[in-house]
Amino acid sequence: MAPIAHARPTMAFGYLANNSNDDNFDYLETIFPNSFANSLKNIFDINAIKPHSLNEELKKYKQELKKYYQAYELPELVEKIDSDLFIYGNFTPLPNNQIKIVLHLYAEDSKRIFTFTNVGKMETEIFRLVDRITMILLNFMDKDNLFITKIIAPSARLAFFTNLEGDELNQFYFPFMQTGYGVSYFQGNELYNKLTVDDMQAFSNVATRENSYDIITDMRKVRFLYGTWSGNYHDERTRELRESFTANDLNYLKSKEAILETINKTYNGSIDYLIIAGFDTSRSRAWVRCIDLKEKDLVWMQTDIKGGSIKEIGENMIKRMNTKIEDPFKEQIEKNK
Structure with missing residues (x-):
């Protein structure tokens, strides 16, 4: 996946679908992507398209933003919305007030999809979780496409x-x-x-x-x-x-x-x-x-x-x-x- 190197790249954010049967968590389907977009804009000069705006853009093609996509649908979607990167995913509430977030990233013309998972605490650590995931996104978008989850120390x-x-x-x-x-x-x-x-x-x-x-x-x-x-x-x-x-x-x-x-x-x-x-x-x-x-x-x-x-x-x-x-x-x- 090529780095997003040119001036002011466009990043489109889809929904983070609620994978649970509890509708009380549905509000997070837009809260999470909006938070990721805001965090990235704070430290990276991007043009961020949030779910609501993205849905309005797709209406021009008589389509609506879906919560789930098959991987093969992504190239055509990204071409229509004229975006360099499309980010979407899902979340699952876990026991002990934890939440698992799965994000998928597709860059225009890359023909590859990057998926990663992160688990954190709800409520008290929700913003730390957003920042941690945003940091993963930033590192992956760099020229090295870096992704690392742990220190691999000597003796391994x-x-x-x-x-x-x-x-x-x-x-x-x-x-x-x-x-x-x-x-x-x-x-x-x-x-x-x-x-x-x-x-x-x-x-x-x-x-x-x-x-x-x-x-x-x-x-x-x-x-x-x-x-x-x-x-x-x-x-x-x-x-x-x-x-x-x-x-x-x-x-x-x-x-x-x-x-x-x-x-x-x-x-x-x-x-x-x-x-x-x-x-x-x-x-x-x-x-x-x-x-x-x-x-x-x-x-x-x-x-x-x-x-x-x-x-x-x-x-x-x-x-x-x-x-x-x-x-x-x-x-x-x-x-x-």
């Missing part, structure tokens, strides 16, 4: 999957081992790695239980043709394609969780985090996806990590893994005290 046991080979992999492993991380033998060090830069891009799409960064598929365009003209070979091939499509697209999350569970069992629970790192051909840039193998959840994602060498990229990754994200609202809160 890591498994890497990369397109590095031979001595490159040794250079990459070294700073992690030197810092105190455990490095698994998950990826064997071979002289040649057949994974290309383009091959690795397929692994940049991640779907996990709470947080995802996944490609948008339009199910309406999928066709498996057959008829009296098709023979046994064609029918068998069609069946294989249908099964592959079902497992790797329609049921991608379920298939991914099964694979992660297999990895966890194969290595007897000795791996804490699986880090997928794709390097460019010059080995001066890399992107990262990090999955908590115990929780089976995406906990760190970053698009552009730079370095003068593979070792330096590894060192920069370690810095990011151990750096708490700065709170852009801290200065504002101090002034209001």
Whole structure:
């Protein structure tokens, strides 16, 4: 997803649908998106379209703003409202006065949707929750598309999957081992790695239980043709394609969780985090996806990590893994005290 880099980008906010059966929470369906829009405008020069205004805009096309959207509907919607980014989601009240918020972000022409989940307290901490989620939005909209949910401290046991080979992999492993991380033998060090830069891009799409960064598929365009003209070979091939499509697209999350569970069992629970790192051909840039193998959840994602060498990229990754994200609202809160 490209950063929102040009002057005064437009961000459209849809509803946060009430996923409970309690209508008393319906007022939050617009309170939350309006609050996110206001928080972003306080620290970021944006043109914010709130749900009411967005609904009025859609009436020009004889449509109304919906509470729920299929992912494949988003490109057409964003084009109609002439927005750089569309944000919508849902919330679920939880026991002990807590609330779970799920947000979906779609950037124009990205063909990907970013989903993340956050849980916080109602009432006393509602504004802190809004600020925390706004901070996640700000970091993700930056050029690095940063998303990180926790510190991954030394002593954590890591498994890497990369397109590095031979001595490159040794250079990459070294700073992690030197810092105190455990490095698994998950990826064997071979002289040649057949994974290309383009091959690795397929692994940049991640779907996990709470947080995802996944490609948008339009199910309406999928066709498996057959008829009296098709023979046994064609029918068998069609069946294989249908099964592959079902497992790797329609049921991608379920298939991914099964694979992660297999990895966890194969290595007897000795791996804490699986880090997928794709390097460019010059080995001066890399992107990262990090999955908590115990929780089976995406906990760190970053698009552009730079370095003068593979070792330096590894060192920069370690810095990011151990750096708490700065709170852009801290200065504002101090002034209001």
